[in-house]
Amino acid sequence: xxxxxxxxxxxxxxxxxxxxxxxxxxxxxxxxxxxxxxxxxxxxxxxxxxxxxxxxxxxxxxxxxxxxxxxxxxxxxxxxxxxxxxxxxxxxxxxxxxxxxxxxxxxxxxxxxxxxxxxxxxxxxxxxxxxxxxxxxxxxxxxxxxxxxxxxxxxxxxxxxxxxxxxxxxxxxxxxxxxxxxxxxxxxxxxxxxxxxxxxxxxxxxxxxxxxxxxxxxxxxxxxxxxxxxxxxxxxxxxxxxxxxxxxxxxxxxxxxxxxxxxxxxxxxxxxxxxxxxxxxxxxxxxxxxxxxxxxxxxxxxxxxxxxxxxxxxxxxxxxxxxxxxxxxxxxxxxxxxxxxxxxxxxxxxxxxxxxxxxxxxxxxxxxxxxxxxxxxxxxxxxxxxxxxxxxxxxxxxxxxxxxxxxxxxxxxxxxxxxxxxxxxxxxxxxxxxxxxxxxxxxxxxxxxxxxxxxxxxxxxxxxxxxxxxxxxxxxxxxxxxxxxxxxxxxxxxxxxxxxxxxxxxxxxxxxxxxxxxxxxxxxxxxxxxxxxxxxxxxxxxxxxxxxxxxxxxxxxxxxxxxxxxxxxxxxxxxxxxxxxxxxxxxxxxxxxxxxxxxxxxxxxxxxxxxxxxxxxxxxxxxxxxxxxxxxxxxxxxxxxxxxxxxxxxxxxxxxxxxxxxxxxxxxxxxxxxxxxxxxxxxxxxxxxxxxxxxxxxxxxxxxxxxxxxxxxxxxxxxxxxxxxxxxxxxxxxxxxxxxxxxxxxxxxxxxxxxxxxxxxxxxxxxxxxxxxxxxxxxxxxxxxxxxxxxxxxx
Amino acid sequence: xxxxxxxxxxxxxxxxxxxxxxxxxxxxxxxxxxxxxxxxxxxxxxxxxxxxxxxxxxxxxxxxxxxxxxxxxxxxxxxxxxxxxxxxxxxxxxxxxxxxxxxxxxxxxxxxxxxxxxxxxxxxxxxxxxxxxxxxxxxxxxxxxxxxxxxxxxxxxxxxxxxxxxxxxxxxxxxxxxxxxxxxxxxxxxxxxxxxxxxxxxxx
Numbered sequence: 001x002x003x004x005x006x007x008x009x010x011x012x013x014x015x016x017x018x019x020x021x022x023x024x025x026x027x028x029x030x031x032x033x034x035x036x037x038x039x040x041x042x043x044x045x046x047x048x049x050x051x052x053x054x055x056x057x058x059x060x061x062x063x064x065x066x067x068x069x070x071x072x073x074x075x076x077x078x079x080x081x082x083x084x085x086x087x088x089x090x091x092x093x094x095x096x097x098x099x100x101x102x103x104x105x106x107x108x109x110x111x112x113x114x115x116x117x118x119x120x121x122x123x124x125x126x127x128x129x130x131x132x133x134x135x136x137x138x139x140x141x142x143x144x145x146x147x148x149x150x151x152x153x154x155x156x157x158x159x160x161x162x163x164x165x166x167x168x169x170x171x172x173x174x175x176x177x178x179x180x181x182x183x184x185x186x187x188x189x190x191x192x193x194x195x196x197x198x199x200x201x202x203x204x205x206x207x208x209x210x211x212x213x214x215x216x217x218x219x220x221x222x223x224x225x226x227x228x229x230x231x232x233x234x235x236x237x238x239x240x241x242x243x244x245x246x247x248x249x250x251x252x253x254x255x256x257x258x259x260x261x262x263x264x265x266x267x268x269x270x271x272x273x274x275x276x277x278x279x280x281x282x283x284x285x286x287x288x289x290x291x292x293x294x295x296x297x298x299x300x301x302x303x304x305x306x307x308x309x310x311x312x313x314x315x316x317x318x319x320x321x322x323x324x325x326x327x328x329x330x331x332x333x334x335x336x337x338x339x340x341x342x343x344x345x346x347x348x349x350x351x352x353x354x355x356x357x358x359x360x361x362x363x364x365x366x367x368x369x370x371x372x373x374x375x376x377x378x379x380x381x382x383x384x385x386x387x388x389x390x391x392x393x394x395x396x397x398x399x400x401x402x403x404x405x406x407x408x409x410x411x412x413x414x415x416x417x418x419x420x421x422x423x424x425x426x427x428x429x430x431x432x433x434x435x436x437x438x439x440x441x442x443x444x445x446x447x448x449x450x451x452x453x454x455x456x457x458x459x460x461x462x463x464x465x466x467x468x469x470x471x472x473x474x475x476x477x478x479x480x481x482x483x484x485x486x487x488x489x490x491x492x493x494x495x496x497x498x499x500x501x502x503x504x505x506x507x508x509x510x511x512x513x514x515x516x517x518x519x520x521x522x523x524x525x526x527x528x529x530x531x532x533x534x535x536x537x538x539x540x541x542x543x544x545x546x547x548x549x550x551x552x553x554x555x556x557x558x559x560x561x562x563x564x565x566x567x568x569x570x571x572x573x574x575x576x577x578x579x580x581x582x583x584x585x586x587x588x589x590x591x592x593x594x595x596x597x598x599x600x601x602x603x604x605x606x607x608x609x610x611x612x613x614x615x616x617x618x619x620x621x622x623x624x625x626x627x628x629x630x631x632x633x634x635x636x637x638x639x640x641x642x643x644x645x646x647x648x649x650x651x652x653x654x655x656x657x658x659x660x661x662x663x664x665x666x667x668x669x670x671x672x673x674x675x676x677x678x679x680x681x682x683x684x685x686x687x688x689x690x691x692x693x694x695x696x697x698x699x700x701x702x703x704x705x706x707x708x709x710x711x712x713x714x715x716x717x718x719x720x721x722x723x724x725x726x727x728x729x730x731x732x733x734x735x736x737x738x739x740x741x742x743x744x745x746x747x748x749x750x751x752x753x754x755x756x757x758x759x760x761x762x763x764x765x766x767x768x769x770x771x772x773x774x775x776x777x778x779x780x781x782x783x784x785x786x787x788x789x790x791x792x793x794x795x
Numbered sequence: 796x797x798x799x800x801x802x803x804x805x806x807x808x809x810x811x812x813x814x815x816x817x818x819x820x821x822x823x824x825x826x827x828x829x830x831x832x833x834x835x836x837x838x839x840x841x842x843x844x845x846x847x848x849x850x851x852x853x854x855x856x857x858x859x860x861x862x863x864x865x866x867x868x869x870x871x872x873x874x875x876x877x878x879x880x881x882x883x884x885x886x887x888x889x890x891x892x893x894x895x896x897x898x899x900x901x902x903x904x905x906x907x908x909x910x911x912x913x914x915x916x917x918x919x920x921x922x923x924x925x926x927x928x929x930x931x932x933x934x935x936x937x938x939x940x941x942x943x944x945x946x947x948x949x950x951x952x953x954x955x956x957x958x959x960x961x962x963x964x965x966x967x968x969x970x971x972x973x974x975x976x977x978x979x980x981x982x983x984x985x986x987x988x989x990x991x992x993x994x995x996x997x998x999x
Contacts, residue, residue, distance in 0.1 A: 060880070060884050060914030061886075061914065116914075116918075136882070137882070139881065140883035141883060142883050144913070298918075704917070705797070706796060706911070707913075708912070709918055710918065712918045715920070716920060
């Protein structure tokens with residue numbers, strides 16, 4: 001996995017020794033020794049004295065009025081301590097809570113329920129099983145109401161109005177548009193070709209290995225509330241608990257221990273957390289609440305559910321002139337999208353992709369339906385995945401219409417390396433890119449020319465084989481304070497580094513790893529900047545009492561923000577270290593040169609002080625006029641997003657008898673700028689591609705006409721195992737971000753963002769000679785077999 | 796979650812005997828595993844209850860059964876059942892048409908049912924619900940046959956019957972109650988995802 005331009009993925013950065021293991025070293029993950037030995041500490045591992053347990057009573061109906069709730073039988077069960085209903089919460093003004101996107105959401109239902117599995121009552125008992133049994137005994141009398149499932153019918157006069165709490169009696173949430181409509185429409189009128197595709201990015205769920213949960217521990221003596229929380233953003237959650245719950249912020253401590261995967265699912269605040277906090281405040285003992293798998297799939301933040309239409313205008317030679325996008329966004333019962341406040345449709349407007357054309361117009365309408373709330377960013381920066389999927393699908397449809405090779409069409413339209421920074425027609429400024437470089441490398445790795453020949457041969461024999469390309473660009477690292485905030489809090493992030501007298505270090509960040517390997521990569525950044533071996537650097541995140549304030553980890557933002565802050569803080573330390581070294585070496589600061597790990601006098605490499613010696617002096621031999629200690633904090637406000645990119649190619653074979661799709665080969669060439677740890681990057685790519693495979697072929701949170709969830713268990717919501725997962729061939733090119741302190745871009749989401757289009761393009765390519773232009777995900781064997789049957793070629 | 800099940804089978808009894816039984820919910824109700832007809836509201840409306848145990852979850856439906864259409868001449872009956880779980884776990888409704896035809900030496904029962912389930916059970920999906928319906932149907936047919944042959948003996952047995960324990964649905968049982976008998980049945984099920992089931996696909 002050696003990047004093309006320089007080994008191993010470092011442009012303009014010196015590679016440190018293996019002892020130091022700075023950036024570019026394939027250092028093994030420091031956290032893995034505890035994870036692989038079962039010594040992790042997850043929220044459900046937190047067990048406190050006198051702790052009791054909560055269990056949620058949930059609605060079986062998608063839309064129903066609550067006539068009464070009878071808790072008498074449940075209360076009589078021995079061991080039951082309390083049963084909280086929406087009416088109880090209403091007395092404390094807590095029946096509703098704000099969502100992260102200008103809406104509010106019921107904590108426990110009052111009046112009516114709006115989606116199946118909605119939270120209706122919270123049972124607290126001495127034991128988890130008693131709590132679950134008592135929940136079964138809570139009798140809720142419902143009156144069923146007409147259900148709205150299809151988002152296209154949301155604004156029909158015949159559809160029921162779901163949100164009676166809102167002043168606006170409509171299921172329409174927002175209309176958002178961006179771009180030059182006039183110029184775009186004109187380009188369409190003037191262009192010879194107009195390719196159009198309707199593509200639904202189905203409702204998916206991140207389904208992290210660990211479900212959501214918390215332990216709320218209110219100490220009546222100290223009046224402090226400690227919440228052990230499955231949180232991707234502990235600081236933001238602390239502030240929200242303070243603002244919504246009215247608890248003084250200094251009295252709240254949020255601790256995110258080890259987190260077993262988040263993928264955006266652990267960004268929102270869920271009713272279960274609030275109920276556990278209320279129960280602990282009331283009972284004065286710790287209250288644990290942990291979701292079951294089905295509760296997680298059915299009620300917590302879903303992703304996507306974008307119903308999109310894209311049009312591309314082009315000339316006959318295939319030069320794209322404009323893009324027009326119209327999208328309907330199904331947000332479920334409450335708009336609980338977790339995204340920056342200026343962007344109701346997230347960063348969906350990067351949908352112009354990797355291509356250079358002057359005009360674009362994009363509009364999005366959000367609506368309510370009787371489904372679980374959400375619209376979270378599943379391993380993506382707020383609707384980037386939907387955007388990348390749409391443009392890469394649309395380009396393939398255009399290639400079909402033009403009877404042009406999709407590679408040639410992409411090449412013809414790519415933004416060229418000398419055009420960066422590139423201003424897109426919808427307002428983004430891409431920092432750097434070399435799209436053709438990544439495409440060429442992927443084509444070579446996959447053997448594109450030979451594959452096309454093979455495909456031609458196979459078609460003659462009636463066999464079905466397809467090649468799908470996706471040359472995506474994504475936007476990560478939210479984000480610059482002038483544009484990005486969540487609930488008003490600017491999206492900077494932070495790092496604090498303390499060097500101990502013996503030259504070892506501890507660093508704390510405002511981000512929170514959920515499996516990304518922060519304990520290793522941040523240590524490597526410190527090693528790169530200060531020459532302290534990465535193994536000597538401890539990384540601590542997730543405790544709001546100790547870590548500097550930050551917005552957390554999602555949107556591939558840790559490296560672009562906290563990673564940058566780590567480098568900036570380290571550089572502050574290096575500046576102070578230079579002063580100390582000058583004092584120790586009796587030289588002037590200007591006469592000192594730095595190499596990773598030491599300062600030496602110019603022209604006299606023997607006259608040197610190591611960072612460890614300098615650290616010791618910072619506590620034992622302090623230069624006059626200088627503060628003792630060696631530490632620094634940085635809050636980094638990135639000047640722009642970073643724009644990773646890549647080309648993915650999928651090769652599929654389709655069984656005409658069963659409709660089964662086999663991914664024979666998959667090549668992923670990524671460019672995430674300078675690489676901190678190539679092994680972790682590769683791991684990220686593998687994980688994201690596997691998720692992309694699942695989305696393309698297996699997964700959907702679907703609802704029937706009554707609003708019943710189908711896809712609410714792992715029986716129906718399929719998770720790929722090693723059996724279904726093909727071998728991933730990965731490669732890198734390296735185009736550093738010009739504005740990031742060490743030229744990195746972030747990589748976690750690229751494979752999830754870029755791969756669905758490659759898979760779908762491959763399947764459509766295999767069937768395109770039969771007149772197939774598009775198939776919606778998940779592309780199951782059943783769907784394919786029906787198409788083959790319809791085309792008369794199923795065997 | 797809607798499931799449509801069509802079944803046709805024959806029994807070795809004269810049509811009028813079968814018809815007399817089929818059109819009386821009080822009699823037929825006792826054949827439904829886990830079901831009870833508790834009250835007759837009017838000539839065509841009855842109150843009933845049915846308990847279905849699905850895995851760890853017991854659903855206790857209470858509701859009404861109504862004869863919507865009764866065509867004595869054509870031997871056709873249309874029935875609508877609706878019920879809600881007493882603890883609010885969901886509801887179910889069923890529309891069933893049963894038609895009898897004289898065939899060589901016996902009676903053919905043509906049954907068509909549309910079952911609509913809302914709530915926790917519905918999440919189990921069409922494949923489970925359809926199978927459960929098939930099992931309940933089979934049990935019903937056995938009970939029904941016994942009742943037709945020796946009403947009194949069967950009655951006692953029925954009273955001792957426990958709520959059905961399987962993966963099942965209250966009103967799938969009621970639906971099954973209006974088609975009958977085992978032997979050589981022909982089953983056709985249409986569900987939204989068009990899964991097909993056959994009568995021998997029993998749940999263990």
